[in-house]
Amino acid sequence: MLSINELRASIEGKEILKGINLEVKPGEVHAIMGPNGSGKSTLASVLAGREEYEVTGGSVTFDGKDLLELAAEERAAEGIFLAFQYPVEIPGVTTINFLKTAVNEIRKYKGENPLDAAQFLKMVREKAKLVSMNDSLLKRALNEGFSGGEKKRNEIFQMAVLEPKLAVLDETDSGLDIDALRIVAEGVNSLRSPDRSAIVVTHYQRLLDYIVPDFVHVLYKGRIVKSGPKELALELEEKGYDWIKAEVDALG
Amino acid sequence: MSTETIDLKTKLLTDFHARESLMNGEAASPFHQKKRAAISRFEELGFPTPKNEEWKYSNVKDLISESYHFNAESNLTLADLQELNIPDQNANILYFVNGHYSEELSSIVSSSEQIIIDSLQNAYKKNPELVNRYFDELVKDDSDAFTSLNTAFAFDGVFIHVPDNQTVEHPVIMRFMSDARAENVASQPRNIIAVGRNGHVKIAEAFRTLGEARSLTNAVTEIHLDRDANVEYYKVQNETENAYHIGTTQVRMLDQSHFYAGTVTLNGRFTRNNLNIILDGEHCEAHMYGLYFPDGSQHVDNHTVADHRKPNSNSNELYKGILRDKSKGVFNGKIFVREDAQKTNAFQSCKNIVLSTEATMNTKPQLEIFADDVKCSHGTTTGQIDEEALFYMQSRGISKPEAMSLLMYAFCADVVSQIKIDSVREYLEGVIADKLATK
Ligand SMILES: Nc1ncnc2c1ncn2[C@@H]1O[C@H](COP(=O)(O)OP(=O)(O)OP(=O)(O)O)[C@@H](O)[C@H]1O
Numbered sequence: 001m002l003s004i005n006e007l008r009a010s011i012e013g014k015e016i017l018k019g020i021n022l023e024v025k026p027g028e029v030h031a032i033m034g035p036n037g038s039g040k041s042t043l044a045s046v047l048a049g050r051e052e053y054e055v056t057g058g059s060v061t062f063d064g065k066d067l068l069e070l071a072a073e074e075r076a077a078e079g080i081f082l083a084f085q086y087p088v089e090i091p092g093v094t095t096i097n098f099l100k101t102a103v104n105e106i107r108k109y110k111g112e113n114p115l116d117a118a119q120f121l122k123m124v125r126e127k128a129k130l131v132s133m134n135d136s137l138l139k140r141a142l143n144e145g146f147s148g149g150e151k152k153r154n155e156i157f158q159m160a161v162l163e164p165k166l167a168v169l170d171e172t173d174s175g176l177d178i179d180a181l182r183i184v185a186e187g188v189n190s191l192r193s194p195d196r197s198a199i200v201v202t203h204y205q206r207l208l209d210y211i212v213p214d215f216v217h218v219l220y221k222g223r224i225v226k227s228g229p230k231e232l233a234l235e236l237e238e239k240g241y242d243w244i245k246a247e248v249d250a251l252g
Numbered sequence: 253m254s255t256e257t258i259d260l261k262t263k264l265l266t267d268f269h270a271r272e273s274l275m276n277g278e279a280a281s282p283f284h285q286k287k288r289a290a291i292s293r294f295e296e297l298g299f300p301t302p303k304n305e306e307w308k309y310s311n312v313k314d315l316i317s318e319s320y321h322f323n324a325e326s327n328l329t330l331a332d333l334q335e336l337n338i339p340d341q342n343a344n345i346l347y348f349v350n351g352h353y354s355e356e357l358s359s360i361v362s363s364s365e366q367i368i369i370d371s372l373q374n375a376y377k378k379n380p381e382l383v384n385r386y387f388d389e390l391v392k393d394d395s396d397a398f399t400s401l402n403t404a405f406a407f408d409g410v411f412i413h414v415p416d417n418q419t420v421e422h423p424v425i426m427r428f429m430s431d432a433r434a435e436n437v438a439s440q441p442r443n444i445i446a447v448g449r450n451g452h453v454k455i456a457e458a459f460r461t462l463g464e465a466r467s468l469t470n471a472v473t474e475i476h477l478d479r480d481a482n483v484e485y486y487k488v489q490n491e492t493e494n495a496y497h498i499g500t501t502q503v504r505m506l507d508q509s510h511f512y513a514g515t516v517t518l519n520g521r522f523t524r525n526n527l528n529i530i531l532d533g534e535h536c537e538a539h540m541y542g543l544y545f546p547d548g549s550q551h552v553d554n555h556t557v558a559d560h561r562k563p564n565s566n567s568n569e570l571y572k573g574i575l576r577d578k579s580k581g582v583f584n585g586k587i588f589v590r591e592d593a594q595k596t597n598a599f600q601s602c603k604n605i606v607l608s609t610e611a612t613m614n615t616k617p618q619l620e621i622f623a624d625d626v627k628c629s630h631g632t633t634t635g636q637i638d639e640e641a642l643f644y645m646q647s648r649g650i651s652k653p654e655a656m657s658l659l660m661y662a663f664c665a666d667v668v669s670q671i672k673i674d675s676v677r678e679y680l681e682g683v684i685a686d687k688l689a690t691k
């Protein structure tokens with residue numbers, strides 16, 4: 001489904017991703033962990049098509065298409081979804097209007113007719129229920145004044161509405177209380193299917209108790225330096241990153 | 253001074269004196285005496301140049317180098333106008349074409365007990381004392397040449413009088429059409445709005461131009477609010493690429509009165525709006541909202557004054573603009589708090605999005621505070637569209653142009669939502685959405 005090859009990317013002349021390789025097959029969940037500043041959010045942003053990052057090498061294909069050739073909105077329409085580590089506040093645009101525009105723009109891209117107001121509302125209500133998203137939040141300006149947890153829940157709600165093929169969740173668990181964490185995880189799990197995949201960026205094993213990954217990768221200094229089964233996350237939780245850093249840094 | 257400047261000025265002075273010589277007895281009337289004083293003020297002041305601090309960023313050189321047919325006749329019909337205008341079945345509608353009031357195009361639905369609505373000419377014929385009581389009173393000391401010029405040539409416009417304790421249910425919408433299909437035209441509408449004690453009224457002035465020739469509108473509106481009066485006043489400018497517009501709205505508020513102004517400039521070659529509010533009473537509230545969307549090489553200049561002369565009053569101002577291409581914007585907001593005006597609250601904010609490196613915005617807040625117990629604040633921002641927000645929207649499948657127009661629309665929404673005449677607000681919502689979508 002997603003195949004990343006020797007991907008390099010920089011921002012403001014500084015190379016952040018230094019040759020990433022990752023293969024995500026349909027139905028798989030990959031966890032990406034790693035120390036602060038190692039490039040996890042950068043990878044997520046590059047996959048979502050953020051123009052500020054300059055791709056300096058490598059390739060990414062998604063369902064056989066050259067992802068790097070597509071604009072951010074085309075990637076979204078092709079089925080990539082990024083849940084932001086820091087969701088953006090957009091005053092003056094209600095969540096509900098924003099999503100309606102998004103849904104219908106994607107339908108237009110696919111050559112489908114726009115949903116009418118009634119169909120859209122029905123669908124949105126179901127999805128809101130799924131992630132216990134309060135109705136009043138939908139009517140408020142997008143993320144404006146939302147608490148940290150509400151913003152994260154809103155990301156998952158949007159994911160549920162857009163039903164992406166590949167969801168990239170960037171620290172969606174941080175800032176969530178225990179109940180919210182479970183609800184968010186259930187939202188993600190309810191979307192799991194043999195043809196949907198996810199990349200879950202997290203610092204904590206906690207989330208992975210709910211969303212059980214098929215693989216765990218460690219990103220350090222712009223490279224995936226270690227990959228393993230779900231047990232690797234437990235090991236990291238226990239031992240931290242020093243042993244991995246030492247291994248990598250010893251190799252120079 | 254260029255020779256062209258002399259041309260228009262000389263022509264106007266000659267016109268004035270030629271007319272005066274045909275006036276017989278009427279020339280001695282107090283009404284005409286005001287005009288005579290105004291023409292000498294104009295003669296003395298001359299057209300402003302950028303050396304004049306008030307006109308530093310707005311050069312009228314091009315405007316005055318054109319020649320115009322003042323108050324030209326026009327054969328516009330209702331059918332020509334219908335699609336151009338804000339539709340509203342429930343409003344009092346007054347049409348002016350090239351400065352002439354058109355009775356046949358206009359329709360008045362409110363009762364004459366609630367409100368007197370007439371053209372300035374008719375009102376003066378019917379009740380010269382009443383009109384004279386208000387005419388020129390608020391602007392006679394104005395040092396603006398265009399205002400003096402308007403007074404000198406005041407010929408038609410709207411006269412509105414709301415008697416004490418009347419709440420006028422139907423809004424008044426004035427439509428000023430410039431018919432520039434055949435030649436360069438000019439008009440100088442003069443409006444007087446006098447609202448009695450505890451009178452309530454909503455008013456809109458809409459300006460449109462037809463045709464490709466140049467048009468010049470030099471409009472002056474005087475608004476008097478007696479105690480406890482409540483006036484909502486909107487100005488909508490949707491003119492052409494060839495339209496010059498200079499407008500002054502001068503307001504005086506007495507105790508406990510409330511005044512709301514919304515000024516929306518959608519289109520026009522060169523627009524200068526002066527909105528001057530004197531808070532001459534206690535517990536007054538003045539709100540000023542503005543929006544402007546210049547593109548191409550359009551020029552929009554808003555000058556506002558909130559002059560607090562008595563204690564315990566509030567003024568609040570929010571202007572927003574989106575500038576594209578090579579357009580220019582100017583905002584100058586003055587707040588005066590006089591010595592007596594203790595416990596004044598005065599807030600001002602001007603926010604702009606500049607979408608092109610060749611567009612410029614000049615903002616100048618000017619606070620002059622002579623009282624010590626006051627709360628005043630002002631802020632201006634000029635920035636680009638929020639890239640983070642743009643990417644967020646794109647990452648949800650919304651195309652860049654669509655995301656831009658959503659963000660720009662959202663930027664305007666808090667001003668648009670302040671417009672309380674439904675038909676005007678709905679019209680603006682539509683026009684603004686189109687305007688933001690086309691680029
Ligand atoms: N716009 C930018 N300008 C300069 N440097 C940047 C920019 N964005 C990211 N970086 C740098 O790139 C590096 C990787 O950042 P990134 O946000 O991808 O880290 P991360 O792995 O997600 O960290 P965290 O776990 O703290 O979220 C950091 O050193 C960061 O400072």
Ligand SMILES: [Mg+2]
Binds near residue numbers: 041085
């Ligand atoms: Mg990060």
